[in-house]
Amino acid sequence: MEIERETNEGNSRRIQVRFITKLKAPYKVPTTAIAIPSDLSRLGLSSIVNKLLQAVDSEWKTEPFDFLIDGELVRMSLEQFLLVKGISAEKILEIEYIRAVAPRKEEEPSPHDDWVSAVDGSSPRFILTGCYDSLGRIWKQAGWCTHILEGHSGAISSVRIINSEGAGSVTVATASKDRTLRLWKFDAEDSTDHPARIRAFKILRGHNASVHSIAAKTSGDMICSGSWDCTINLWRTNDTDTNGDAVSIKKRKVNNKIEESQSEGEAVSTLVGHTQCISSVVWPQQDTIYSASWDHSVRKWDVETGKDLSDIFCGKALNCIDIGGEGLALIAAGGSDPVLRIWDPRKPGTSAPVFQFSSHSSWISACKWHNTSPLHLLSSSYDGKVMLWDLRTAWPVSIIDTHKDKVLCADWWKGDCVVSGGVDAQLRISSDISIQ
Numbered sequence: 548m549e550i551e552r553e554t555n556e557g558n559s560r561r562i563q564v565r566f567i568t569k570l571k572a573p574y575k576v577p578t579t580a581i582a583i584p585s586d587l588s589r590l591g592l593s594s595i596v597n598k599l600l601q602a603v604d605s606e607w608k609t610e611p612f613d614f615l616i617d618g619e620l621v622r623m624s625l626e627q628f629l630l631v632k633g634i635s636a637e638k639i640l641e642i643e644y645i646r647a648v649a650p651r652k653e654e655e656p657s658p659h660d661d662w663v664s665a666v667d668g669s670s671p672r673f674i675l676t677g678c679y680d681s682l683g684r685i686w687k688q689a690g691w692c693t694h695i696l697e698g699h700s701g702a703i704s705s706v707r708i709i710n711s712e713g714a715g716s717v718t719v720a721t722a723s724k725d726r727t728l729r730l731w732k733f734d735a736e737d738s739t740d741h742p743a744r745i746r747a748f749k750i751l752r753g754h755n756a757s758v759h760s761i762a763a764k765t766s767g768d769m770i771c772s773g774s775w776d777c778t779i780n781l782w783r784t785n786d787t788d789t790n791g792d793a794v795s796i797k798k799r800k801v802n803n804k805i806e807e808s809q810s811e812g813e814a815v816s817t818l819v820g821h822t823q824c825i826s827s828v829v830w831p832q833q834d835t836i837y838s839a840s841w842d843h844s845v846r847k848w849d850v851e852t853g854k855d856l857s858d859i860f861c862g863k864a865l866n867c868i869d870i871g872g873e874g875l876a877l878i879a880a881g882g883s884d885p886v887l888r889i890w891d892p893r894k895p896g897t898s899a900p901v902f903q904f905s906s907h908s909s910w911i912s913a914c915k916w917h918n919t920s921p922l923h924l925l926s927s928s929y930d931g932k933v934m935l936w937d938l939r940t941a942w943p944v945s946i947i948d949t950h951k952d953k954v955l956c957a958d959w960w961k962g963d964c965v966v967s968g969g970v971d972a973q974l975r976i977s978s979d980i981s982i983q
Contacts, residue, residue, distance in 0.1 A: 559586035562625065563639045566596060569983070570646065573604055580639045585626040589614060592621070596644050611647035613944065616640065620940035648923065648935050648944040650965065650977035654689035656949075657976075663968025664704055667719075668960030669918070670711035672735045675719055676974055677703030683721045684742070685733065689976050692742045694733050698750075698809075701725030705760045709784055710767040711735060718784060720770050722758035727751060728772055729809075730784055746809065751782050753814040762830040769815070771836055773825030779838055779848070780814035818848050820855045823864070826882075831870040839868035839880050845890070859890055859898055871916025871924060872938070877901075879924055881911025887926045887936070904936055906943050913957045920982045925965060927957035933967050935980070949975050 561582040568574060576599040583595060593612045601607045614621045621628050621642075629636050665677030673693070674686040683696030683703055701724035709718040709730075717735045722728045729747035737743060756775035763770045763784075771781050823842035830836050835856075836848040841864040847856045865882035878890045885907035888900040909930040917923040923944075927933045931950050934943040952970035960966045964978040 559584045559626065560636075561585065562629075562636045564625075565639055565641050566599070566644055567641055568644050570644075573607070574600070574646075576600055576603065583625075585629075585636065586624045588624045589621055592625075592642065592644070593647075610651075611649060612644045613647045615643040615645065615939065618939060620937055620944070622940050622942045645983045646981035648937065648980060648982060650945065650947060651979035652977070653949055654976035654978060657686055657690050657692070657974035659684070659968070659972045659974065661702075661972055662955060662970050663972060663974055664702060664955050665706040665721075666956045666958050666966050666968050666974065667706050667708050668958040668964070668966045669708050670717070670735070671961045672711060673717075674960060674966050674974065674976075675706045675708055676968060677706040677721055678972075679703070681723065681725075683719070683731070685735075686974065687738060689974075693737055693739065695742045695744045696721060696729075696731050696747070697744055698729055698747050699723040699725050699727070701757070704757060705772075707761040707763050707770065709763045709770060718767070720761050720763070720784070721747075722761045722772055724757040726754050726756060726758060726774075728758055728761065728770070728782065748809060749784075749812055750809045751780075751812045751814070753780050753817075754778070756824075759825060760827045762828045762836065764830050765833060771818075771828050771830055773828040773838055773840075775824040777819075777821045777823060777825060777840075779818040779821075779825060779828060779836065781816045781818070781850070782812055782814055816853055818853050818855075820846060826864075826866045827868045827880075829868055829870050831875050837868055837870055837878065839865035839882070841865065841882075845878055845880055847892075857892065859892075861888055861898075861900075866911060867913045869915050869924070871921065873921040877916075879914045879916065881914050881926055881928075883910050885909060885911065885928065885930070887911055887914055889938075902938060902941075904934075904941065904943070906934060906946075907932065909953075912953070912955050915958050917959055917962075917982055919962060923982055925957055925959065927954035927967055927969075929953040931969070933957050933965060933977075935965070945980070947975075947977050949977065 562585045565580045597609045659678045661679035667675040676684045679702040681699040685694035705722040707720045711717045716732045728751040730749040754774040758774045760773040821840040827839040834850050845859040863882045868880045881887045887904040889902040891901045907928040913927045922938045933947040935945040937944045950969045954969040957967040963980045
């Protein structure tokens, strides 16, 4: 079978290809070899696969596809790809197609009263945001806010869902420029039309400057915080002190009603070593914390001993860090240039990144690995864009540009959505993203 070009541009040679896929029906095309022009790129290949699918199912609706040859995404013409990779075109070329990683729907924006500085989408039941108006918010879906977390006296810089499993109470943490962290409990099943205003059950004091980032231990019984005072503090999230005794919660009288006032917690330990502001912390394993700083370093910490186990220096002030990839072994970080860098500490000479993605045009504000795919991650930037990346190509597989100004935070939600916030005071949800 031979596929003819629909354009009159030049005459390129034909090559024999076979389209294969791991997708289930109705995405399968016949595996018969066909001849196609060698100057086709991704869009041309996608057009062919859609025509083959329409030949099988007349009601097929066109959708974009991506293509892999020998496990690498094709981001140039077939002719160029074969030349660069040294692949012979004399034999039948197998091309695997997958659904394109691109949002198929943009939800209505969820407005805030100021910059949206932090977002956590790790619970499929809700989204947690932090805002420069000093309030945290719980969103059930786009435009539906169920809870407002009030109490901070400064802009919220980081938010983290600590425990959202099972029914009943959920615990979350917020960090602020007011130098404190706060812990909150609420019922995630509440679904009132008017958001409930709640107060923190615990205030954590100990930093001497703005608290910029929070990470939670996988067990949920502790959190860590990175601050502009160059330290990382570790805190307990329960209502007991270090000896296991219950912390007393004082009562206070407000408008002739008895209210519980918040308990206060002190840091269990402090990790010292960074020489500039700590911009981001993650706690991917029980005994290991990673941090990124404006001192240009990524550091790995032993929680038990408090020792700095290893350092990676990249020559740029860093804004964000996340751990992911196969076996949670890869370190992604971004900062004061447009480059998203990824290191593999298992390889010798780990000061050199194994991947560098440089399609942004301004500083990178956030990066986040996908929670189930070791190949995919996202980044947000002051250029107003969120980019989705696949380790099998150096180019972004999708660019989300719905924000009108700098994007300050971004995360995955439910596995197939991206949530992001920024200077335009909007929470944006880009949904129906296919990750393979």
